[in-house]
Amino acid sequence: MDVSVWRGTAEGAFQTFQVPARDSQTILDVVAWIQQNLDPTLSYRFACRVGMCGSCAMTVNGQPRWTCRTHVKKALKNNKIQIAPLRSLPVIKDLAVDMDPFFDKWVRAEGVFHPSKTRRDKVEALAPQTAARQTADAGIECINCAVCYAACDVVAANPDYLGPAALNRAWTLVNDAKDGGYDKILEAVSDHGGCHNCHSMGNCARFCPNELSPMTSIAGLKRATVKSFFKRKA
Amino acid sequence: MSKIDRHDTDILIIGSGGAGLFAALHAQQSAPQGTKITIAVKGLIGKCGCTRMVQGGYNVALGPGDTVERHFMDTIKGGKWLPHQDMAWRLCEEAVVRVQELENEVGCFFDRLPDGSLHHKAFAGQTADRTVHKGDLTGIEIINRLMEQVLARPVEKLQEHRAIALIPTADGAALAGVLFIDMRSGQFRFVRARAVLLASGGGPSMYKYHTPSGDKTMDGLAMALRAGLPLRDMEMVQFHPTGLLAGEDTKMNGTVLEEGLRGAGGHLLNGAGQRFMFDYDPLGERATRDVVSRGIYAEMGKNNASPNGGVYISMAHLGPDSVRQKFKGMVKRCADCGFDLAAGKVEVVPTAHYFMGGVVVDPDTRTALEGLYVAGEDAGGAHGSNRLGGNGVANSTVFGGVAGDVMGQDIQKTRSHRDPDETVLEAEIARARHPLGQKPGLIHPLRRDLMAAMWDYVGVTRTTAGLARGAQRVGEIEAELMAVGVAGDNLAFNLSWHDWLNLHSLVSVSRVIAQAAQARENSRGAHYREDFPEQGELETSYFTVARQSGEDLQVGREPVRFTIVRPGETVLPEGEPESLVQAAQ
Numbered sequence: 001m002d003v004s005v006w007r008g009t010a011e012g013a014f015q016t017f018q019v020p021a022r023d024s025q026t027i028l029d030v031v032a033w034i035q036q037n038l039d040p041t042l043s044y045r046f047a048c049r050v051g052m053c054g055s056c057a058m059t060v061n062g063q064p065r066w067t068c069r070t071h072v073k074k075a076l077k078n079n080k081i082q083i084a085p086l087r088s089l090p091v092i093k094d095l096a097v098d099m100d101p102f103f104d105k106w107v108r109a110e111g112v113f114h115p116s117k118t119r120r121d122k123v124e125a126l127a128p129q130t131a132a133r134q135t136a137d138a139g140i141e142c143i144n145c146a147v148c149y150a151a152c153d154v155v156a157a158n159p160d161y162l163g164p165a166a167l168n169r170a171w172t173l174v175n176d177a178k179d180g181g182y183d184k185i186l187e188a189v190s191d192h193g194g195c196h197n198c199h200s201m202g203n204c205a206r207f208c209p210n211e212l213s214p215m216t217s218i219a220g221l222k223r224a225t226v227k228s229f230f231k232r233k234a
Numbered sequence: 235m236s237k238i239d240r241h242d243t244d245i246l247i248i249g250s251g252g253a254g255l256f257a258a259l260h261a262q263q264s265a266p267q268g269t270k271i272t273i274a275v276k277g278l279i280g281k282c283g284c285t286r287m288v289q290g291g292y293n294v295a296l297g298p299g300d301t302v303e304r305h306f307m308d309t310i311k312g313g314k315w316l317p318h319q320d321m322a323w324r325l326c327e328e329a330v331v332r333v334q335e336l337e338n339e340v341g342c343f344f345d346r347l348p349d350g351s352l353h354h355k356a357f358a359g360q361t362a363d364r365t366v367h368k369g370d371l372t373g374i375e376i377i378n379r380l381m382e383q384v385l386a387r388p389v390e391k392l393q394e395h396r397a398i399a400l401i402p403t404a405d406g407a408a409l410a411g412v413l414f415i416d417m418r419s420g421q422f423r424f425v426r427a428r429a430v431l432l433a434s435g436g437g438p439s440m441y442k443y444h445t446p447s448g449d450k451t452m453d454g455l456a457m458a459l460r461a462g463l464p465l466r467d468m469e470m471v472q473f474h475p476t477g478l479l480a481g482e483d484t485k486m487n488g489t490v491l492e493e494g495l496r497g498a499g500g501h502l503l504n505g506a507g508q509r510f511m512f513d514y515d516p517l518g519e520r521a522t523r524d525v526v527s528r529g530i531y532a533e534m535g536k537n538n539a540s541p542n543g544g545v546y547i548s549m550a551h552l553g554p555d556s557v558r559q560k561f562k563g564m565v566k567r568c569a570d571c572g573f574d575l576a577a578g579k580v581e582v583v584p585t586a587h588y589f590m591g592g593v594v595v596d597p598d599t600r601t602a603l604e605g606l607y608v609a610g611e612d613a614g615g616a617h618g619s620n621r622l623g624g625n626g627v628a629n630s631t632v633f634g635g636v637a638g639d640v641m642g643q644d645i646q647k648t649r650s651h652r653d654p655d656e657t658v659l660e661a662e663i664a665r666a667r668h669p670l671g672q673k674p675g676l677i678h679p680l681r682r683d684l685m686a687a688m689w690d691y692v693g694v695t696r697t698t699a700g701l702a703r704g705a706q707r708v709g710e711i712e713a714e715l716m717a718v719g720v721a722g723d724n725l726a727f728n729l730s731w732h733d734w735l736n737l738h739s740l741v742s743v744s745r746v747i748a749q750a751a752q753a754r755e756n757s758r759g760a761h762y763r764e765d766f767p768e769q770g771e772l773e774t775s776y777f778t779v780a781r782q783s784g785e786d787l788q789v790g791r792e793p794v795r796f797t798i799v800r801p802g803e804t805v806l807p808e809g810e811p812e813s814l815v816q817a818a819q
Contacts, residue, residue, distance in 0.1 A: 024480035024572055033483060036678040040720065040730035047282040047447045049485045051567060052374055055281045068485065069570040092418055093727040099278060100393075103385055112382040113341020123296070123337045125350035136343070143374055144281075169382075179341065 027067035054145030111169035114181030148204035164204035164214030171217035246427035251283035253433035253610030253634030260638025274392035280381030291367030293624035297354035313618025399662035409605035410654035420725025436589030436611035442689035443488035456739035468750035470590035475526035477585025544583035609633035619759025672719025772801035
C-alpha cells in the first residue's frame, strides 16, 4: 500500500513509502515498519501498544485516531493511507507533537482532585449508584490521548479554549462527592477560554476512541456555572 | 570533550509510573521548603511506563477479616520463601495507608459494593479477597490522578529525557548525578542531584513475546549494572500465560489478555481444538500463571500449535453476549485488532510480563551507593521468585512514597552537590555515541534475534545446555550490535539511535538473566529448570546476586534471611483459617 507520512515540523511535506500489507496490522505498525526498515530518521511516539496510555494519536486519512488500536483495514482508502501529526498541537518532529499545552489546560481547568481528607482517614463509604457518581463514571475513563482536542474546531480557532478533555475532567470532579473544589472548578471553567466557548458541534464525542462524550460533560458544566452564577447573585 | 549541557537539582526522580509520581509527591511533603524536585522520564509524564497498564488491581488488606499478616504470608508463600521479608512486610503494611492516600488525597475512586464499601476481588494465590480495583482499568485511574497532582505542582519536568548513566564521584563513594539524552534535541544533559531515585521500571522486553510498554528496555538495571551495584533474583522473569499472538511485524504481539478470562471459565485449546491444561494440572486453566505458562509452552512443543505457533483461548461457550458484557474492554480491544474474543477463538502465547529481579535495596529504598535510591520494578526483593497479581502496583506506589519520604529527609544531611567523575562521564558519552561512528545498518533484526534467543533458551522452561547456548547467543548479538551504526547527521528525536541504546541495555541485562539462571540449580516460582525440577530445601533457600566489574560478571548465592517467619511457620494467630476465600469461588 501507499503510505504518505508528514516530515518536518510546522513546515514540511508528505513523503510516500510502500509498505507491505499484513493480516494483523495497525497504523502504528505501519509507522514503525517504515522507521525500522525504510527510513530510520522518521520520528513518532508510542508507549503501551494497547490503547491505555494515549501517546500515539495521529491524524490518519484526515481523522484523529489512536494508532495502536486502529486496524489498517479500517482506515485504508483506495489502498492509500496518509498519516500526519495531531492538529492544534505544536509539532516537535514528523508525527510527534508537544502535548504540554493540552496538559497545561487540564490543570488550568482545575482538573486536579481537591482533597478534603487525609491518608490517615478510612476510605469513605460511597454508594456507586447515586446519580452524581454515575455521571462522574461516565466521563472518568479518559486516557488523555488528545484525539478530542485535535478534533475540536473551537480549539483550532481559539487557542485559548480549554478544550473537551480538560472540561470533561472538570465535570467528573464536580460530580465527585469527595472533591472539595466545587467553586474553584466552576470559576476556572467559566473563565475566558472556558465551557461557554463550546458550540456543541460534537466532534469530541464522535472521535473519542473510548466512546466518551465530552460534549455532554461540557453541557453539564454550562448548566452548573449558570446555576452558580444566579445563586451568587441572589 | 563532547558538548554537554549541565544542570542542577536537589531531588532527581527517574520515571513517572506509580513509584516516580508518588516519590515526587512525598518528596515535596518531606523536603524542606525551596527544595528543587525534578522528574525525568523517557516518554511523557504519566503516559509511558507500566503502572498505567495495570488491569487487575491493587492488593491491600482492607477486606472483611483480612489482615496485614495474612497479606504478608501470601506474599512470602507466593514468592516461594525467597522474598526479602522486611520489604514484603513494609509492602503489605504500607499498602493500607497508600490506598487511603490514593482515595483521600490523590482522588482515585475504586469500585464499591452497593453499600458503599470497597469491592475486593479474589485473585489467584491469595487467601482473602484483597484486590481493590477500578473495573479492569485500575492503572489508568491511579496514574491519571497521580499525574494531575504532579503536573499541578512546581516540579521540574524533563520529558523525553532518556537516562543513560549513573555518574559517581571521582572517589566512587557516592552518586553525583545522572547523564541523560534530551531525546527531542539529541543533546547530552548531565544533571547533578543530592538524591536520585531510580524508578524507570524493569520490563522484560528482551523476549519474543512481552507485555510491557514499548519504551521499557531495562535501562535502569543496565545503568545500575555498569555502576557496579549488586542485582538480585535476576533469573526471575514472570510469564503471563495469555499474550495475544497476531502474526509478523505487529506490536500487538504479546500484549496481555487478562487473567480474568481464565478465571471466568475460558478454555485453552491446542491447534487441534482440544483442551489440554488438565494434562498438566488438576486446576486446568485456573492454575497459577507459572503453571499455565509452562503447560502452554509444553503443548506448543508437541506440534499442537495454532497457525502462528501458540494456542487458542476460547470464551464462546460462556455465551458471546455475556462475554461482551463482562469483558467489555478486552472484547473491544480484540475487535479493534481484528479478533473476535466473544464468539471466536483468539491465538495466545505465554508472554514475558514482569521482572522480579532488581537492584539490592533496603526497606527504605537505599542502595549500596550513597545518594542513589531505587523503587518499583527496578528494585529486587519484595516478590522473591514470583509476584502475586495485584502486588505490582502496590509495590511501586508503596516504595515510591517511601523513597520520597526518605530522600526528603536525607538531603537535609547533604547540603551540597557532588562533582562527577569526569572520566566516567566522558566514557559514558562515548558509549552512547558509539553507533554514530559505525556504518549505518538495520537494528531491528538484531532485536528480533535477541528476543528469539531469550525466548528459546532463557524462557519459560530452562536447561543447562539451553542456558549455555542462550548466553552464547547474547554475546554474539552484542558483538554484532557493536558493529551496526546509526546515521548521526540529525540526532533530534532520532528513534533509531534510541533503538540501538535500547538494545544495548537489553543485551547487558539478558546476559545477567542467563547467567543467574545457570546459577540457580533448582526450580522456584518463575524459574523452572527441566534438569533441576525440585524446589530445593526451603530452610537453606538462597537468592542470586549479580555484580559486574568492567566486562567481568559474577553471580553468587546468598542465604535468604528469615527475619520474620521461617519455612513451615506462620505469623497468623493460632486457629486462623487457612483461607478466607469461599471454596465455591
